[in-house]
Amino acid sequence: MGDSALEKARLVDKKIAGGKAGKLAGMIVAVKDILAIRDVRTTCGSKILETFHSPYSATVVERLEKEDALIVGKTNMDEFGMGSSNENSAFGPVKNPFDPERIPGGSSGGSAAAVASECAMTALGSDTGGSVRQPAAHCGVLGLRPTYGRVSRYGLIAFASSLDQVGIFSQNAEDCASVLEAISGFDERDSTSVNCEVPSFSSDLGMDVRGLRVGLPSEYFQSGLQADIQVKINELCEMLEQNGASIQKISLPLTDYGIAAYYLICTAEASSNLARFDGVRYGSRIDTKEDLKHMYCETRSRGFGEEVKRRIMLGTYVLSAGYYDAYYRKAQKVRTLIRKEYDEAFGRCDMILGPTTPTTAFRLGEKINDPMEMYLSDIYTVTAPLAGLPAISIPAGKDTNGMPIGIQLTAPAFQEGLLLKLTEYIQLHMESHDL
Amino acid sequence: MKFETVIGLEVHAQLSTLSKMFCGCSIRFGAAPNSQTCPVCLGMPGVLPVTNRTAVEYAVRMGLAVHCDIQPHSVFARKNYFYPDLPKGYQISQYEEPICLGGWIDVEPEPGEKRKIRIHRIHLEEDAGKSVHDEAYISGNETLIDLNRCGTPLIEIVSEPDIRSPKEAYLYLHKIRQMVRWLGICDGNMEEGSLRCDANISLRPVGTTDLGVKTELKNMNSMRGVEKALTFEVKRQTEILSEGGAVIQQTLLWDEAAGKAVPMRGKEEAHDYRYFPDPDLTPLIVEEAWVREVGESLPELPDDRKNRWTADYGLSDYDASVLNEDRGISDYFEDVVRETDNPKTAANWIMGEVLRRLNEEKTGIENLKVRPGDISHLIRLVNEGTVSHSAAKTVFDHIAETGDTPDKAVEKLGLKQVSNASELGDLVQKVIDDNPDALKKYLGGKDALFGFFVGQAMQASRGKANPKVVQDLLREKLNALRQSES
Ligand SMILES: [Zn+2]
Numbered sequence A: 001m002g003d004s005a006l007e008k009a010r011l012v013d014k015k016i017a018g019g020k021a022g023k024l025a026g027m028i029v030a031v032k033d034i035l036a037i038r039d040v041r042t043t044c045g046s047k048i049l050e051t052f053h054s055p056y057s058a059t060v061v062e063r064l065e066k067e068d069a070l071i072v073g074k075t076n077m078d079e080f081g082m083g084s085s086n087e088n089s090a091f092g093p094v095k096n097p098f099d100p101e102r103i104p105g106g107s108s109g110g111s112a113a114a115v116a117s118e119c120a121m122t123a124l125g126s127d128t129g130g131s132v133r134q135p136a137a138h139c140g141v142l143g144l145r146p147t148y149g150r151v152s153r154y155g156l157i158a159f160a161s162s163l164d165q166v167g168i169f170s171q172n173a174e175d176c177a178s179v180l181e182a183i184s185g186f187d188e189r190d191s192t193s194v195n196c197e198v199p200s201f202s203s204d205l206g207m208d209v210r211g212l213r214v215g216l217p218s219e220y221f222q223s224g225l226q227a228d229i230q231v232k233i234n235e236l237c238e239m240l241e242q243n244g245a246s247i248q249k250i251s252l253p254l255t256d257y258g259i260a261a262y263y264l265i266c267t268a269e270a271s272s273n274l275a276r277f278d279g280v281r282y283g284s285r286i287d288t289k290e291d292l293k294h295m296y297c298e299t300r301s302r303g304f305g306e307e308v309k310r311r312i313m314l315g316t317y318v319l320s321a322g323y324y325d326a327y328y329r330k331a332q333k334v335r336t337l338i339r340k341e342y343d344e345a346f347g348r349c350d351m352i353l354g355p356t357t358p359t360t361a362f363r364l365g366e367k368i369n370d371p372m373e374m375y376l377s378d379i380y381t382v383t384a385p386l387a388g389l390p391a392i393s394i395p396a397g398k399d400t401n402g403m404p405i406g407i408q409l410t411a412p413a414f415q416e417g418l419l420l421k422l423t424e425y426i427q428l429h430m431e432s433h434d435l
Numbered sequence B: 001m002k003f004e005t006v007i008g009l010e011v012h013a014q015l016s017t018l019s020k021m022f023c024g025c026s027i028r029f030g031a032a033p034n035s036q037t038c039p040v041c042l043g044m045p046g047v048l049p050v051t052n053r054t055a056v057e058y059a060v061r062m063g064l065a066v067h068c069d070i071q072p073h074s075v076f077a078r079k080n081y082f083y084p085d086l087p088k089g090y091q092i093s094q095y096e097e098p099i100c101l102g103g104w105i106d107v108e109p110e111p112g113e114k115r116k117i118r119i120h121r122i123h124l125e126e127d128a129g130k131s132v133h134d135e136a137y138i139s140g141n142e143t144l145i146d147l148n149r150c151g152t153p154l155i156e157i158v159s160e161p162d163i164r165s166p167k168e169a170y171l172y173l174h175k176i177r178q179m180v181r182w183l184g185i186c187d188g189n190m191e192e193g194s195l196r197c198d199a200n201i202s203l204r205p206v207g208t209t210d211l212g213v214k215t216e217l218k219n220m221n222s223m224r225g226v227e228k229a230l231t232f233e234v235k236r237q238t239e240i241l242s243e244g245g246a247v248i249q250q251t252l253l254w255d256e257a258a259g260k261a262v263p264m265r266g267k268e269e270a271h272d273y274r275y276f277p278d279p280d281l282t283p284l285i286v287e288e289a290w291v292r293e294v295g296e297s298l299p300e301l302p303d304d305r306k307n308r309w310t311a312d313y314g315l316s317d318y319d320a321s322v323l324n325e326d327r328g329i330s331d332y333f334e335d336v337v338r339e340t341d342n343p344k345t346a347a348n349w350i351m352g353e354v355l356r357r358l359n360e361e362k363t364g365i366e367n368l369k370v371r372p373g374d375i376s377h378l379i380r381l382v383n384e385g386t387v388s389h390s391a392a393k394t395v396f397d398h399i400a401e402t403g404d405t406p407d408k409a410v411e412k413l414g415l416k417q418v419s420n421a422s423e424l425g426d427l428v429q430k431v432i433d434d435n436p437d438a439l440k441k442y443l444g445g446k447d448a449l450f451g452f453f454v455g456q457a458m459q460a461s462r463g464k465a466n467p468k469v470v471q472d473l474l475r476e477k478l479n480a481l482r483q484s485e486s
Helices: A001-018 A059-066 A109-114 A133-139 A174-184 A229-241 A255-278 A292-303 A306-319 A326-343 A371-376 A383-389 A416-433 B053-065 B166-182 B221-244 B288-297 B301-314 B317-324 B327-339 B343-361 B372-383 B389-402 B406-413 B421-434 B435-441 B446-461 B465-486
Strands: A026-034 A068-073 A123-126 A143-144 A165-170 A213-217 A248-252 A351-355 A391-398 A405-408 B001-015 B078-081 B090-094 B103-111 B113-126 B129-132 B144-146 B153-159 B193-207 B215-220 B252-257 B260-263
Touching: A001 A068, A026 A059, A026 A109, A059 A068, A059 A174, A068 A109, A109 A123, A109 A133, A109 A165, A109 A405, A123 A143, A123 A174, A133 A143, A133 A165, A133 A391, A133 A405, A143 A174, A143 A229, A143 A416, A165 A174, A165 A416, A174 A371, A174 A416, A213 A229, A229 A248, A229 A351, A229 A391, A229 A405, A229 A416, A229 B372, A255 A326, A255 A371, A255 A383, A255 B435, A306 A326, A306 B221, A351 A416, A391 A416, A391 B288, A391 B389, B001 B166, B001 B221, B053 B113, B053 B166, B053 B288, B090 B113, B103 B166, B113 B166, B153 B389, B166 B193, B166 B221, B166 B301, B215 B221, B221 B252, B221 B260, B301 B317, B301 B327, B317 B327, B317 B343, B327 B343, B327 B372, B343 B372, B343 B389, B372 B389, B372 B406, B421 B435, B421 B446, B421 B465, B435 B446
Parallel strands: A026 A068, A026 A123, A213 A248, A213 A351, B215 B252
Antiparallel strands: A123 A165, A143 A165, A143 A391, A351 A405, A391 A405, B001 B153, B001 B193, B078 B090, B103 B113, B113 B153, B129 B144, B193 B215, B252 B260
16 A cells, blocks of 8 residues: 555645645545555454455545545554454554554554554544543544434445444544544445535634533543543633633433443344454355355354453343344334433533543553453443444543543534534643643 | 035235334345344244335235225234244234224126126235255255245235136236235246145035135136136036035135145144233234325226226227236326327227337337337327438337437437438339339229339338328329320
């Protein structure tokens, strides 16, 4: 990809000289290896797709290319987007640029690290339950998850279709807005993409927070939240209040059920979405020359990693006759209630503020053998996807170990513009307040 | 003990849309293997389905035609199972919320005896690909996969267990085939698999209402095959139950050549398809106004048309059924009737000459060179006495071969009927003069010989003489001779 990027760069240079360059000319972008790029190896962090080259490009990739962005490479990730630490890649873990002993977060850890280490200006990731916002928080960069349906999923290899959404990593709100503008919009190849106008996010930046109502859910600030993160949020709230915003105490009591509902739904969908990796048409096949069933078993047992297999089994169980109502259907009901709870909350505030993660980046290997502990670290990020809402993680200083802290803003559907404006505002003002 | 037969049918019809259910690939039959595929129907990583609206319209057409309630909100669901010809590892179908609910089809097992077979539901789904075992290319335990068919739109029409005999099953299936062809949504070809039928069958003591243990019959490749397989199974289950045995719930495969149904080979696994709503597709919303539009665009349905014909045209039930079997023939008849006030004669022409010709040429009505206007023209020529009825049939065949107009054909063949009395008078006189023996017998009282003279006269005119005029002239001349004798 490097050679073709250089070639493309020369071409874009000519275009710039001729005054005909696209809106993202000069933007260096890394792309999570869950997005299909035509004739490029697309592995999804999995052994089962180790040698797979996609016959087509994802819509978001086509849209980036159309605006003359330079795609410089694919980034490592947790296999099929399943993980919060990037230790689940078949090609080795990603390390945190701030401390190589620590995880970068997952599943889009490679994209987060690429932007944090300035290998790329922006990067595309995918966010199912926090896979953009959580690594953004751990790596000290911006991480936006747009509204479900805002950005086409065509070419995004599905983990959990009703939750997956392409997200953006950047250093600042402006770059994030430019990329969002380019990749957003209806795509006739994705039936779940929404046919609504795309605002010009980048030119709409700039805001005054006077009169802005910021909601602070009490459930986000209970036991388990790292003290330094709590402190940063308090400081941020003070700054916003000083400048004329009002802080509203709100309640999202279903937050506690988010993890359970999320893991039931995402594993159910994953068990079906990953059925296509069966060794018949593409990807690795382990042919034992015995019967078909044996080929399936060997291919999938050896092709998938532990976490992926765990989730396929969980999801298969969740959808099984006799368990469907108790798990899948009930989780869908909880999901509806969570959506309603957000709707009500947004009657009392314009935006919800809270931590992105309960702690800053933990050490490699620390939680890998305790999946439950790992799942619980997603508590603040899973509810926005369940409700289809846009959310962003903003870097907010460091903890006592020097590890980045992320603060999350959640907005009503299709209010990415508001998220980006406040993000820009916060970034400007935190610098001037030295937060 | 006497048993009652309880049958339910599941009929799959491949919709004759231009493209597949969820991608833009063509569904043309007979293309090179795997040539009609794309990343979507190949189940490549990251692709998404997009619903074919024409397929939805076809399902609505069928639903309206068989009196279903069209559901404004229905949901596509995934049916999960592993098979090499199923690229995604699941089939997109409809499960809890299908597009059509309720409905019925009337069948007539005996003349005048109407039976209403209720339809449980009709749902939309996609077809799987084909596994091919061709030893010319592969060794024994290998399989070739052709995914051209994969993603072809299907509707599945599920009946209630209302069918009471193999004959009723045949008639019901026949009605479905007639209807899908009539609506132009499926070619209804069971041999090529564009129409497929599975049957559930059980018996129960007459007078009881609980369902007995059922078996499922598969692999019937014709409508008669369905009837035969069910007849076989009724007999088999009757024998078991009569001897006090129990029917085992299982799937049987019909072996047409052997004329028997055999249990499916291998251990039958209880499938748990783990259906759940497909998150890649939003609920299928069908607007009421659109359904009304589709309803208004439906052609007159076969049963309605048949009833109109028997009432307005005085056609017999049988004739009406024959003419109404196929939409093309039926429309052809309607076109002829539009230009003649003699529908019964028109019916006779079509059931006689037209169907004979189509049968001989093994072709469809659309290829017949004789157009409806030609038939009505021929009827008029016969009525006006321009050509005789027998000559008209010769004219018909000539048109069928050349495409000439009826007038031109009559002229070319020189078959214009002679009705001129003076012209025919000479001819008739010659026939009398040339047959003195017959004349003698006739004058002696053998009246039956009148027909002989008519025949001779017609022959002498090479069919062109107007038989009515010939008869009048003969009667006049022979009567005169009789009187002069006595
Ligand atoms: Zn296709």
